[in-house]
Amino acid sequence: MPRLRTFKVAAAVLGACALLVAGATQAQKLAPTVQAEKKINDDSATSQRRVTTLARQTQDLLTEYRSVVRETESLKIYNDNLERVVNDQRNEIQSINRQLEGLEATNRGVVPLMLEMIGSLDQIVEADMPFRIEERRARVERLRDMMDQAEVTASEKYRRVMEAFQSELEFGRTTEAYSATLPGTEQTVDFLRVGRTLLVYQTSDNKTTGWFNPRTRSFEELDDDRFRMEVKNGLAIARNEKAPDLVMLPVPAPEEER
Numbered sequence: 001m002p003r004l005r006t007f008k009v010a011a012a013v014l015g016a017c018a019l020l021v022a023g024a025t026q027a028q029k030l031a032p033t034v035q036a037e038k039k040i041n042d043d044s045a046t047s048q049r050r051v052t053t054l055a056r057q058t059q060d061l062l063t064e065y066r067s068v069v070r071e072t073e074s075l076k077i078y079n080d081n082l083e084r085v086v087n088d089q090r091n092e093i094q095s096i097n098r099q100l101e102g103l104e105a106t107n108r109g110v111v112p113l114m115l116e117m118i119g120s121l122d123q124i125v126e127a128d129m130p131f132r133i134e135e136r137r138a139r140v141e142r143l144r145d146m147m148d149q150a151e152v153t154a155s156e157k158y159r160r161v162m163e164a165f166q167s168e169l170e171f172g173r174t175t176e177a178y179s180a181t182l183p184g185t186e187q188t189v190d191f192l193r194v195g196r197t198l199l200v201y202q203t204s205d206n207k208t209t210g211w212f213n214p215r216t217r218s219f220e221e222l223d224d225d226r227f228r229m230e231v232k233n234g235l236a237i238a239r240n241e242k243a244p245d246l247v248m249l250p251v252p253a254p255e256e257e258r
Helices: 002-127 133-146 154-171 226-238
Strands: 175-181 188-194 198-202 209-213 218-221
Touching: 002 133, 002 154, 133 154, 175 226, 188 226, 198 226, 209 226
Parallel strands: none
Antiparallel strands: 175 188, 188 198, 198 209, 209 218
8 A cells, every 4th residue: 555655646746747847838838929919018008108199299289270270360350450450541641631732722822811811900900099009019010920930830820810800809899998108208198998989098197188089190188177087987997996887088070971
């Protein structure tokens, strides 16, 4: 019996060794296959990473392309609007040029008219009663000087000329009292102007009273002493120092037509 056991053990050992040898041989045969499969897996992972990188780059390029398309569309809209603005400005410039041409033609007609109006205003001042005569003459001279000033527009010149005529027109509807030098003397007197109808004066001591005689076109003293108090009251009324009241003043009679 012992020998039989020994034989079985040896046989088992030999069988195990045979299996180990067979396993090693089989492993050697499978090694190239395993290596090939490992290489395939590595290549597949590398390819996947490359595909992922290309997909990300493609997505980035697509996003950039869409952004460029939107920007291009925005630029097209902006350029179209800018072109309309430029065309409108070009039309506006042409309209302004036409207006300037018309304005130049208007100026050629208006300037002689304004010069004629200033000349007429000068004649009115010189033919009128000599109230505030120096101020009115100075205004006419300022208007003449203004006409030679290039920085003053034609519309502004016309406005000032019309203002001067308006001021002269107002003199016919107002009454005023003022102090000035009596023409032909060095004496300062108080003048009372009643529209363009009457211009009288009186010294500050109330001793001398006179008027501008439109027929002789000169200042004359009034011999009638009754006018002294009337002129004094008229001056006080014009200065708002007294309530309005009726005063008797030497109004000249109208001349008969010949």
